[in-house]
Amino acid sequence: MITWGNLRASAAPWLLLPALLFVYLYMDDAIHTVPSHYAVESGELTDYALPVIAPVVAGVAAWEAGRHRLLGALRNISARSRVSQLIRAVTPVLVLHVLLIAAALVLARQAVGVWPGGAGWFGVAHLFVLPLGWLIVGWSLGVLMPKSLAAPLVAISCWAWLAMPHAMTNAWVRHLGGFIDGTSTVTDVRASTVYTVPWLVTAGFALAAMCLTGVRRRPWIAVISLLVPVACIFGGRALVSDWGFQNPTHPRDVALVCTGEAPTVCVPPEYAPYAQQLHRDALAPLRRLEAAGIPAPEVLRITSPEEHTKPGTWPLYWSLPLKGAGDDQDKFTANLAESAVAGQAARAGVSDCGQPGSPAAAWAALVAGVDEQRLRTSIPAPGWAHLQEIRQLPAKKQADWFANTAAEQKHCRQGIGS
Known part of the structure; x- marks a missing residue:
C-alpha cells in the first residue's frame, strides 16, 4: 500500500507517455532497412533511447528527492531504516526506468526481427547502467536545491552531455557521454570499451554529486566533488584519444x-x-x-x-x-x-x-x-x-x-x- 501510494503521489506516471513517444521517435529514425535478424544490432539499437531515458530518469529522481526532502522530521521518526526509506522513495523512478527499457526492447525487436543476443546485451546493460548513474546525480541535486530547479537543470544537463558532443569537432568528447551512434555490422562488433568508458565517467559524476550532499557537514568534500569528475574526464580522454569519430570494433567470429x-x-x-x-x-x-x-x-x-x-x-x-x-x-x-x-x-x-x-x-x-x-x-x-x-x-x-x-x-x- 505504501509503495502504491508513493507511485500515485509521484511525478513519474505523468512522464511515462511523453517519454514513450520520444523513445519511439528516436528509435524509429535509426533503422531504414528491412529487418536484419541480427541479435547484436537488436541490443545496440535500444541505446538510441538513451537520450530520452537518462534525462527523464535524472529529472524525475531530482523531483522525487525534493518531494521527500519536504517530509522533514517525518523521515527521522519512521520505524524503517534509512536504506529502506530510500528504496521506497526511489521506487517510482526505477519503475519508470524499467518500463522505458522494456519499450525500447520491444521496439528493437520489431525493427530488427529478433530479441537481443550475444554482444548486444552490452547495449541493453548500457541502458540500465548509464541512467542509474544519472539517477544518483539527479537525486543528489534534488536533495540540495528546490525540486522545481533541480529537475529541469539535471534533465537538460544530462541531455546536453549525451547529445551535443556529436555536433562538436572534438571527436573524443562524444565517446565520454555514452550516446553511441550507429550499431555493429554483421562483420564487425563494437569493443566493450565503448560502454565501459562512459560508465566510468558517469560514475565519477554520480560520486561527485553524492559528495556534494555532505558539504554542509564537511566543507572539504567540495574539493573531492570537483576533482573526481575532472579526473574521470581526463582519464576517459586518454582512453579514447585515438578513436577518432568512429567506435573501435573487432572482426566478428562467425561461420559464413x-x-x-x-x-x-x-x-x-x-x-x-x-x-x-x-x-x-x-x-x-x-x-x-x-x-x-x-x-x-x-x-x-x-x-x-x-x-x-x-x-x-x-x-x-x-x-x-x-x-x-x-x-x-x-x-x-x-x-x-x-x-x-x-x-x-x-x-x-x-x-x-x-x-x-x-x-x-x-x-x-x-x-x-x-x-x-x-x-x-x-x-x-x-x-x-x-x-x-x-x-x-x-x-x-x-x-x-x-x-x-x-x-x-x-x-x-x-x-x-x-
Missing part, C-alpha cells in the same frame, strides 16, 4: 554461409536468405569484367575490412535494401567494380585501402554495365575525360591499366579527378 559456384558467394548467417540472389545478380557483371580481361574471382565474401583478402577472393560490398525499396542493380554492379579493385590488388600482393571512387573502379563499373550517364554525374570533369581516354585504348591495354592502377592504390591519396 556459402552458396553457388564460379563464384561461390559467402555471407554472414543473417544474410543467408539473400545469398542465392546475390550469386545470380553477380554472374552477368562478372562475365563482362572477365571478357574485358579481369580474372574472375573464385569466391565473393562479405567479411570484415580488417581481414586480409586472399588472391582469388573478392570482398563483396552489399547491405540490406531500404524499407519499401527494390534492388538497385546499378548500385550492386558498382559495388562489384569496387570488389574488382580490391581483388586485383590482392592478386598483386597489395592490401586495398578500401577507399571507394577510384579511377579503376569507375572503369570497371562501366565495363560491368553501370549506366554511363548515372556514373558520369558522380565523377568530376577531369576524371571523366581521363576515363574516356583510357576507354579508347585497345582492350589489352585497358586491362593492363586497370591491373596497374588497382595495384598502385594511388586513389587512396588522390581523387578520381586528379
